[in-house]
Amino acid sequence: MDIIAEITIVPIGIGVSLSKYVASVHSILEDTGLKVELHSNGTNIQGDYDVIMAALKKCHEKLHNEMDTPRVLTYMKIGSRTDKNKDMLDKAKTVRMHMEKNKSE
Amino acid sequence: MDIIAEITIVPIGIGVSLSKYVASVHSILEDTGLKVELHSNGTNIQGDYDVIMAALKKCHEKLHNEMDTPRVLTYMKIGSRTDKNKDMLDKAKTVRMHMEKNKSE
Amino acid sequence: MDIIAEITIVPIGIGVSLSKYVASVHSILEDTGLKVELHSNGTNIQGDYDVIMAALKKCHEKLHNEMDTPRVLTYMKIGSRTDKNKDMLDKAKTVRMHMEKNKSE
Amino acid sequence: MDIIAEITIVPIGIGVSLSKYVASVHSILEDTGLKVELHSNGTNIQGDYDVIMAALKKCHEKLHNEMDTPRVLTYMKIGSRTDKNKDMLDKAKTVRMHMEKNKSE
Numbered sequence: 001m002d003i004i005a006e007i008t009i010v011p012i013g014i015g016v017s018l019s020k021y022v023a024s025v026h027s028i029l030e031d032t033g034l035k036v037e038l039h040s041n042g043t044n045i046q047g048d049y050d051v052i053m054a055a056l057k058k059c060h061e062k063l064h065n066e067m068d069t070p071r072v073l074t075y076m077k078i079g080s081r082t083d084k085n086k087d088m089l090d091k092a093k094t095v096r097m098h099m100e101k102n103k104s105e
Numbered sequence: 106m107d108i109i110a111e112i113t114i115v116p117i118g119i120g121v122s123l124s125k126y127v128a129s130v131h132s133i134l135e136d137t138g139l140k141v142e143l144h145s146n147g148t149n150i151q152g153d154y155d156v157i158m159a160a161l162k163k164c165h166e167k168l169h170n171e172m173d174t175p176r177v178l179t180y181m182k183i184g185s186r187t188d189k190n191k192d193m194l195d196k197a198k199t200v201r202m203h204m205e206k207n208k209s210e
Numbered sequence: 211m212d213i214i215a216e217i218t219i220v221p222i223g224i225g226v227s228l229s230k231y232v233a234s235v236h237s238i239l240e241d242t243g244l245k246v247e248l249h250s251n252g253t254n255i256q257g258d259y260d261v262i263m264a265a266l267k268k269c270h271e272k273l274h275n276e277m278d279t280p281r282v283l284t285y286m287k288i289g290s291r292t293d294k295n296k297d298m299l300d301k302a303k304t305v306r307m308h309m310e311k312n313k314s315e
Numbered sequence: 316m317d318i319i320a321e322i323t324i325v326p327i328g329i330g331v332s333l334s335k336y337v338a339s340v341h342s343i344l345e346d347t348g349l350k351v352e353l354h355s356n357g358t359n360i361q362g363d364y365d366v367i368m369a370a371l372k373k374c375h376e377k378l379h380n381e382m383d384t385p386r387v388l389t390y391m392k393i394g395s396r397t398d399k400n401k402d403m404l405d406k407a408k409t410v411r412m413h414m415e416k417n418k419s420e
Contacts, residue, residue, distance in 0.1 A: 211372060211375060211376065213375075222396075223398070259372055259375075260372075263368045266393075267316060267364055267365075270316060270318075270364075270393075270395050271316065274395065274397045280396055280397055280398040281394070281395070281396040281397075281398065282393075282394070282395050282396070283392065283393070283394050284391075284392070284393040284394075285390075285391070285392055286389075286390070286391040286392075286393065287388065287389070287390055287391075288371075288375075288388070288389040288391065289386070289387070289388050289389075290375050290379065290386070290387050291385060291386040291387070292379050292385055292386075293328070293385040293386065
């Protein structure tokens with residue numbers, strides 16, 4: 001099953017600066033070879049459900065076992081659809097196209 | 106890896122009334138035999154990461170393949186911790202205990 | 211505008227045990243007088259959008275100003291509908307009703 | 316109170332294609348004049364809490380009153396911090412910097 005997902009991983013109990021930890025888990029997501037998009041509030045990723053879920057598990061495990069993080073919270077969006085195949089990055093493009101159309105009306 | 110998760114599944118393209126669909130996928134989560142807690146905005150579930158993720162996949166597949174849902178969005182929280190084992194239902198209890206303590210101070 | 215919302219507040223940079231902080235902000239939500247439901251992954255609340263958003267702001271401010279929390283993350287779901295009025299606590303009931311119906315079919 | 320937020324608005328009951336609706340509410344967020352970043356799973360926005368919450372209310376109202384959407388679900392992340400001022404778009408940059416550093420180690 002192909003999905004478009006968003007993953008936001010929050011390490012808890014390691015202080016206030018999270019970016020080193022976020023970088024480390026973002027690398028795991030990139031290493032899947034899937035399409036990823038890093039933004040200000042998380043990482044978007046498109047591909048096979050099982051591959052993404054296995055990568056996310058690795059992220060939690062790495063934070064716990066290699067980076068001494070006692071607690072990890074992940075916030076995730078998962079979208080699947082059967083009506084059409086859509087590239088993740090085309091979603092924002094389609095929205096922008098509609099915005100242009102609305103302005104010109 | 107044991108997790109405490111929250112799953113909110115939103116079927117898209119089947120109209121405005123979602124409860125029949127939500128019931129159907131909540132049953133799949135209950136059928137895992139794991140501890141589940143249905144509330145006004147989702148289902149909490151505690152147990153093994155792989156078991157929960159396999160159940161969630163089944164939810165999407167059932168909505169697509171058996172209930173004609175063209176599009177499914179899931180919102181999920183996933184919490185894991187190594188500092189202690191905690192029963193999901195004790196979380197709200199601990200919060201309430203602190204509330205009582207605050208009131209009596 | 212009436213909404214049914216879910217609020218999960220995560221204080222960052224104060225260590226691994228969050229329940230004292232969660233209790234404190236849950237009290238602010240209860241003090242609105244609105245219907246609230248505390249569960250294992252957050253607080254559900256039903257009522258006027260402006261009242262809820264003002265209460266949430268107070269939660270962030272209390273954590274920052276009175277409880278020395280350097281960073282606060284909130285995860286929120288907001289639902290509004292015009293097709294019917296529905297009590298928050300009836301949502302889970304309706305889902306359970308559908309589950310009973312499915313079992314008896 | 317300044318926040319970095321992510322807003323994902325899901326119109327329910329208007330069919331399976333959401334981009335026209337998403338474009339319409341994204342325009343409301345852009346019209347605040349605040350910094351916004353549209354991505355595959357939502358809109359990031361940085362600025363004053365009250366301004367953002369007022370804009371989000373307008374989004375729900377527009378969908379209900381002008382675009383015949385019976386039901387609207389919003390998923391939101393809200394981050395505030397007192398330890399430093401950070402530009403929203405620098406968050407991804409800092410993460411990337413840490414990734415480069417990790418690779419060279």
